[in-house]
Amino acid sequence: MLEEIHKYFAQHQIEFAPSFYASQKGLYTIIFLLLLLCVPFIMAVNLGKSIPLTIIFSIMLVGRVVVKRVDELGFYRRWKQL
Secondary structure, eight states: OHHHHHHHHHHTTOOOOOOTTTSHHHHHHHHHHHHHHHHHHHHHHHHTOOOOHHHHHHHHHHHHHHHHHHHHHHHHHHHHHO
């Protein structure tokens, strides 16, 4: 069914734009979030304190965003090839 929809769009020259996660702005956002998460992590290590649970969960959330980006890029590339 998805292939039929794609064929229809290909016949009518409709271009698919990547989602936010697959765009350059999405990549820059992920990099910015990772840099922000490095600050409290490095501070905790340098001060000899334990890493707060919120930092750990934040890293997990950013990891999920990275996985979402990889999925969206793969999806966009498959559509572009058809």
